[in-house]
Amino acid sequence: MVEQVNSFAIKTKNVSVHYGNKMAIDDVTINFTKNDVTSLIGPSGCGKSTFLRCLNRMNDVIDSCKVQGEFLLNGVTDIYGDSIQVETLREKIGMVFQKPNPFPKSIFENVAYGPKIHGLASTQSELNDIVMDSLNRAGLYEEVKDRMDDIATGLSGGQQQRLCIARAIAIRPEIILMDEPCSALDPIATARIEELINELKENYTIIIVTHSMSQASRISQRTAFFHLGKLIEHGDTSKIFTKPDKEQTNDYITGRFG
Amino acid sequence: MENTHTDKNFEQKLKQLQDDLIKMSEIVEKQIEIAVNVIKTKDSQDAQLTQNLDEQVDVAERDVRDLSFEIMTLHRPVASDLRLVFTALKVSKELERMGDHSRNLAKRAISISSSFDDELIEQMYSLGRNVQSMVNQVLDSFFKKDELKAKTSWNQDAEIDKEYKSLLKNLIERMHNKETSVVDEGTKPILIAKSLERIGDHATNIAEEVIFNITGHYIDLKKSDFE
Numbered sequence: 001m002v003e004q005v006n007s008f009a010i011k012t013k014n015v016s017v018h019y020g021n022k023m024a025i026d027d028v029t030i031n032f033t034k035n036d037v038t039s040l041i042g043p044s045g046c047g048k049s050t051f052l053r054c055l056n057r058m059n060d061v062i063d064s065c066k067v068q069g070e071f072l073l074n075g076v077t078d079i080y081g082d083s084i085q086v087e088t089l090r091e092k093i094g095m096v097f098q099k100p101n102p103f104p105k106s107i108f109e110n111v112a113y114g115p116k117i118h119g120l121a122s123t124q125s126e127l128n129d130i131v132m133d134s135l136n137r138a139g140l141y142e143e144v145k146d147r148m149d150d151i152a153t154g155l156s157g158g159q160q161q162r163l164c165i166a167r168a169i170a171i172r173p174e175i176i177l178m179d180e181p182c183s184a185l186d187p188i189a190t191a192r193i194e195e196l197i198n199e200l201k202e203n204y205t206i207i208i209v210t211h212s213m214s215q216a217s218r219i220s221q222r223t224a225f226f227h228l229g230k231l232i233e234h235g236d237t238s239k240i241f242t243k244p245d246k247e248q249t250n251d252y253i254t255g256r257f258g
Numbered sequence: 259m260e261n262t263h264t265d266k267n268f269e270q271k272l273k274q275l276q277d278d279l280i281k282m283s284e285i286v287e288k289q290i291e292i293a294v295n296v297i298k299t300k301d302s303q304d305a306q307l308t309q310n311l312d313e314q315v316d317v318a319e320r321d322v323r324d325l326s327f328e329i330m331t332l333h334r335p336v337a338s339d340l341r342l343v344f345t346a347l348k349v350s351k352e353l354e355r356m357g358d359h360s361r362n363l364a365k366r367a368i369s370i371s372s373s374f375d376d377e378l379i380e381q382m383y384s385l386g387r388n389v390q391s392m393v394n395q396v397l398d399s400f401f402k403k404d405e406l407k408a409k410t411s412w413n414q415d416a417e418i419d420k421e422y423k424s425l426l427k428n429l430i431e432r433m434h435n436k437e438t439s440v441v442d443e444g445t446k447p448i449l450i451a452k453s454l455e456r457i458g459d460h461a462t463n464i465a466e467e468v469i470f471n472i473t474g475h476y477i478d479l480k481k482s483d484f485e
Binding site: 213214217240241242243244249250251253254255256257 | 261262263264265268334335336337338339340341473474475
């Protein structure tokens with residue numbers, strides 16, 4: 001199949017990452033198709049989170065971390081090049097973390113903060129609309145509409161995580177990175193987030209690190225299996241979970257690793 | 259050697275599933291062997307034995323079904339484990355049908371009179387032996403995960419069909435010629451031959467499941483694959 005250049009939200013080539021002398025990612029090449037959910041799976045220490053954090057330069061703040069290789073946004077913009085500021089990059093590539101991390105501010109301020117600093121709203125009314133729209137898309141608006149001024153840390157874990165997703169989408173990113181977004185949540189809150197991921201993929205490209213194999217199989221169209229810093233296999237989720245090409249992938253997803 | 263599961267309980271259940279299938283296969287193979295012998299011996303005790311074994315086959319099929327259901331519910335198998343459970347369910351169904359055919363053909367074989375044409379008996383017996391060999395090959399390919407053997411046994415079905423058609427033609431010709439010994443037996447020899455031919459068909463279905471279990475694909479097998 002011939003892939004169109006612009007069908008990929010992010011293209012990467014020959015990516016290697018070192019922490020000091022220790023190699024964390026070893027020559028990984030992978031492309032992420034637009035409007036797909038891609039799960040990155042693999043045992044702890046396999047490099048999946050390190051790789052995810054390379055995609056919006058979250059590793060920049062770690063002095064010992066050295067990132068090599070090619071990273072292209074929409075097939076053209078060099079993610080590590082001079083043509084894009086890191087702030088602009090993160091406007092396009094948002095992130096949701098393992099532990100919900102709302103600012104110790106009101107629910108409204110949490111979502112309004114990004115659009116304000118990025119100058120996305122010229123009037124208060126526009127800002128209100130962005131906040132409302134983002135909370136709606138994150139499936140949280142109905143639950144919080146009467147207490148927008150309450151402090152966000154008072155919300156339940158699942159609500160806080162959806163607030164973080166609302167905060168991420170408020171700045172209209174193209175891509176959302178998620179690093180184990182449900183690992184601190186109960187099954188009902190997890191199901192709500194998974195449903196939300198499914199809805200969000202209509203408008204965003206989502207790359208998610210997860211330890212839950214069943215979550216990867218439920219929510220993603222593509223799955224990438226990492227082991228010891230290498231990308232072992234990347235393909236359609238339905239294929240990976242029925243007949244993976246590599247023995248190592250089969251062993252890992254069937255629980256024969258060790 | 260295949261790596262072992264980190265979940266020992268799951269590992270044990272997958273092993274149990276394979277053991278249950280091996281046990282079921284052994285019963286069905288024995289059933290077919292006895293039924294084929296009954297074509298010649300007309301031994302009513304042996305025919306009754308195929309009936310008794312059929313009850314064991316039904317129990318074995320339920321065991322495979324229940325265990326597969328339990329594994330799917332509690333362990334949510336994926337990849338090679340999922341394919342094994344899926345294949346086990348389908349293979350057990352095919353085996354159960356083979357068992358039914360064996361029981362029926364043995365029952366009919368004892369009711370054929372001893373004056374029935376020897377050449378036709380030989381022809382039925384030979385068909386039976388070839389079917390028996392095909393079943394043995396295909397089950398062996400399943401437990402040894404041998405794709406080539408599965409394909410080879412699948413190919414044996416064409417020979418079996420040919421033999422079945424030749425037998426049928428022979429029977430019909432003799433009926434046309436009003437050969438008393440053949441006409442008196444009515445449709446019984448035809449139904450026996452049909453049961454054998456159907457066992458062969460179930461064996462080809464198993465061969466297709468074996469190939470799926472190994473490769474993850476159902477392939478559209480054609481004779482040309484072997485030419």
